Amino acid sequence: MCQLLGMNCATPTDITFSFRGFSQRAGITSDHSDGFGIAFFEDKACRLFVDNQSAVESPIAELVRNYPIKSRNVIAHIRKATQGKITLENSHPFIRELWGRHWIFAHNGDLHHFDPALSGHFTPVGNTDSERAFCYLLDQMVQKFGFVEPSLEQLFELLTEISPKIAEHGTFNFCLSNGQALFSYATTKLHWLVREYPFKPAQLIDIDVEVDFSQVTTPEDRVAVITTEPLTQNETWQAFSPGEMILFQQGQPIRKQLTYIERLEKERLNPELKRITRADQY
């Protein structure tokens, strides 16, 4: 399996603190040492660093830990190979362009017997189930919207339709971003939190490092962090419900798909909701 790290921010923010703890899991506090990758959006541009060395040993990971690239959307991945060889073309995140924006995708989990027909617009370069799922998602986006860019809301609705179908093939936790926002989805394990004013100190779990965010932020800053396992020991991380999708923008969740139980509970409290179209989303 693998581990995911995503960051979505209101203002360009560097990820060096979180990446420092996260990358320890590539051989020191865990064994996710079969390659790593990290993608940073800077407006519409995207910088993607991948290496088939571990995030502990890779000189590229060392650069990322020390070079504070400021970004509003970041997706990182450390790999423990289960499907596909340990080669560079199988390292997440994967990149494609659609509607004049780069799209970045990283996946945690295994998909079995997932071999959908693809139109040819997007074709996997490597041989992972993950890149195939990414190409399929983009393919479905083109099937639905053609070459005219839809709104984030329209994309959210489409992704909440498609993702559970892909998840029927196994475990499907992912982060997806086009530089405007970050879509995250979990069938088994993903956690998130929002850091915002008033900021507090945070203490990493995987390495003895603490940062007092109140000293390095302004009231305008707001950062959502999404990760497989919580990164800090003194903050409250929320677990994704199974099958939950959350859309983050400006450092906060702006759209969530309710789980079935949450929806029933909400309807019980407010029967009016049953009459509202798309009551399963807010």
Next chain:
Amino acid sequence: MCQLLGMNCATPTDITFSFRGFSQRAGITSDHSDGFGIAFFEDKACRLFVDNQSAVESPIAELVRNYPIKSRNVIAHIRKATQGKITLENSHPFIRELWGRHWIFAHNGDLHHFDPALSGHFTPVGNTDSERAFCYLLDQMVQKFGFVEPSLEQLFELLTEISPKIAEHGTFNFCLSNGQALFSYATTKLHWLVREYPFKPAQLIDIDVEVDFSQVTTPEDRVAVITTEPLTQNETWQAFSPGEMILFQQGQPIRKQLTYIERLEKERLNPELKRITRADQY
């Protein structure tokens, strides 16, 4: 304007020597300091490093100079902005995926009033004439071959048809690679050489560095280097003829488009050629 550097090799080779000289031109021996980028293919995978800092100052360029990534196809670019802002999304090389392969493109020159209709398969992320030309080339490739990957020869023929038409809009020197081979085309300025057994010492022009390639190579190695201005002072660089396209594979030119004068000369020596289809290529 900008400067280009391409490398195509028979065996995976690192570009640190050539890049060391080339990157001096980003502020020391020349003023191409508005960003840089370099892409390395490792089999089908591609690592793309871009920065809007100069290749002299960028920590990413420093990493590239010191981390010997071995590759069969490399394309690098240092920018002096003429069209488009100095932003990361305007930094060459550009990347897209087609036929399950990454494609990398870098351009030197300006194109004027070049605003062709694009199908939507490939859309520029930034606002340079160069990325527009890249998207147009890929678009034409899809128009011609659909989603079935053609041979390098078929691609060469298509590119020799399209490139002169784009070049009507200005200066169009480029390097293009899909990891299998490197296509290069020049309307004004591009040079190339092949380093092969028996290897000799080479002395950079832009910095006082010499490497004796006979000490660091095997007889199987062969490297073609393509660059805007020659990089070494004691090797023989060949200038591209105006409008010449050369396809490099396995570290050597495998296909060249003859210039008009060369074709006339060839026909004069061998009138039979006139009857051969596509006699303007060998």
